Amino acid sequence: MAKKIDYNRRPMPKQEPFERVRNFDEVALGYTEDLAVEEASRCLACKKSFCKEGCPVAVDIPGFIQCIVDRDFAGGIKKIKETNALPAVCGRVCPQEDQCEKVCVLGKKGSPVAIGRLERFLADWEAASGETETPDILPSTGKKIAIVGSGPAGVTVANDLVLLGHDITMFEALHDAGGVLTYGIPEFRLPKAIVRREVEYVESLGVKLRLDYIVGKTKTIDRILTEFDAVFVGAGAGLPWFMEIPGENLNGVYSANEYLTRCNLMKGFRFPAYDTPIKRPSYVAVLGGGNVAMDSARTALRLGADEAHIVYRRSRTELPARLEEVENAEEEGVIFDFLTQPMRLIGNESGWLTEMECLKMELGEPDSSGRRRPVPIEGSEFRMKTDAVVCSIGNSPNPLIPLTTPGLEVGRKGNIVVDEATGKTSRDAIWAGGDVVTGAATVISAMGAGRNAARDIHEFLSGNGSNA
Numbered sequence: 001m002a003k004k005i006d007y008n009r010r011p012m013p014k015q016e017p018f019e020r021v022r023n024f025d026e027v028a029l030g031y032t033e034d035l036a037v038e039e040a041s042r043c044l045a046c047k048k049s050f051c052k053e054g055c056p057v058a059v060d061i062p063g064f065i066q067c068i069v070d071r072d073f074a075g076g077i078k079k080i081k082e083t084n085a086l087p088a089v090c091g092r093v094c095p096q097e098d099q100c101e102k103v104c105v106l107g108k109k110g111s112p113v114a115i116g117r118l119e120r121f122l123a124d125w126e127a128a129s130g131e132t133e134t135p136d137i138l139p140s141t142g143k144k145i146a147i148v149g150s151g152p153a154g155v156t157v158a159n160d161l162v163l164l165g166h167d168i169t170m171f172e173a174l175h176d177a178g179g180v181l182t183y184g185i186p187e188f189r190l191p192k193a194i195v196r197r198e199v200e201y202v203e204s205l206g207v208k209l210r211l212d213y214i215v216g217k218t219k220t221i222d223r224i225l226t227e228f229d230a231v232f233v234g235a236g237a238g239l240p241w242f243m244e245i246p247g248e249n250l251n252g253v254y255s256a257n258e259y260l261t262r263c264n265l266m267k268g269f270r271f272p273a274y275d276t277p278i279k280r281p282s283y284v285a286v287l288g289g290g291n292v293a294m295d296s297a298r299t300a301l302r303l304g305a306d307e308a309h310i311v312y313r314r315s316r317t318e319l320p321a322r323l324e325e326v327e328n329a330e331e332e333g334v335i336f337d338f339l340t341q342p343m344r345l346i347g348n349e350s351g352w353l354t355e356m357e358c359l360k361m362e363l364g365e366p367d368s369s370g371r372r373r374p375v376p377i378e379g380s381e382f383r384m385k386t387d388a389v390v391c392s393i394g395n396s397p398n399p400l401i402p403l404t405t406p407g408l409e410v411g412r413k414g415n416i417v418v419d420e421a422t423g424k425t426s427r428d429a430i431w432a433g434g435d436v437v438t439g440a441a442t443v444i445s446a447m448g449a450g451r452n453a454a455r456d457i458h459e460f461l462s463g464n465g466s467n468a
Helices: 033-040 061-069 073-080 087-093 115-129 152-163 192-204 256-264 291-302 323-332 443-461
Strands: 144-148 167-171 208-210 230-233 253-255 283-287 307-311 335-337 340-347 353-366 372-376 382-385 388-391 430-432
Touching: 033 061, 033 115, 061 073, 061 115, 073 115, 087 115, 087 192, 087 443, 144 152, 152 167, 152 192, 152 230, 152 443, 192 208, 230 443, 253 256, 256 291, 256 388, 283 291, 291 307, 291 323, 291 388, 353 388, 430 443
Parallel strands: 144 167, 144 230, 167 208, 230 430, 253 388, 283 307, 283 388, 307 335
Antiparallel strands: 340 353, 353 372, 353 382
């Protein structure tokens, strides 16, 4: 008898908007065991696994889903960890709707299987059960690899290479590990205890972690290479872009990096219990339409803002943020000012921001990004009241490493140039991956780049790789 097809996805329990906007607790509450089994049972177990092909780290998605159906949760998480060292993170912040779930056959007529939510369920089940299983580690090779940065790319490289018997040290510039997972993503979307748990798992495999270590300043890459056989650079993209409009030097104007780092890494939202003070403005305008912009606006509301606006020069259709994050922001009361272009920031005699002058836009023909290009509407200038502007329009890599590493090729925006398939840079024994190569992108794409680089580094250390 043919299996009855279920096109309806099981909803994820979450805090009510009026409750969550007053706290920094996680919004999504996760599946119960029964909900997870119900959702997993929708999977058609296709002979050709398009979902696995859509995953940048090639997780055996049908395999772990079948484990959930069988209530073999330990087997399910073990299967995920064969290729993914950060399942609790990926299950929360990866854009599954544009990757594995996008190609799910069920999505052609209904809702695709909630792959990300099921991955999260297994990771959380493992943490709650305390049944973490350590994989087999190959005998020591005697080779030493330095990893610059402890974000998604770096942790992935560390995980893959330590299992192959290599000696791994991660160098982190900040006082806490996790990279963008720690400083860039708010507590209500990714609790920091989860990031710590994932990093501690990799440390438990034998990876060494050195904090407060600024590669390029504490030591250069070349000095590190006198002690290590290879280096992987996963230093992220920490140099924010600004609009370059008049008034950006006023008090009350922030980059999203600074704004979120004060809250997330330095726990500004818990001042004075923590030492980091943070302004609590009343009228916040966030410039941009990506996930970081949503995070910034939602953070502003939780800090007590009367209004938090997303100011975006295109329409809702073109928003690059995940639909789930846009819907959460709307539920919480974020105001969206679409087809609006900031032109200048206006302050008072004391140098504090008070207003923003904007111009209304309309959409023209598609540009190089494939999205319709915003075109100014003549005579549509207006002003909006604001005492804080958060600029969230993108980032470039910090130039410190390229400036202190002779012969390392960089692109126009300061990104390290690599071979896309291997992560190999222009310098011998140096690889790179993640946001330091691509600019700000997704967690899972950084992890995919890390896996490719780890594979090539291992080949090199074995004597037959791209640097051999």
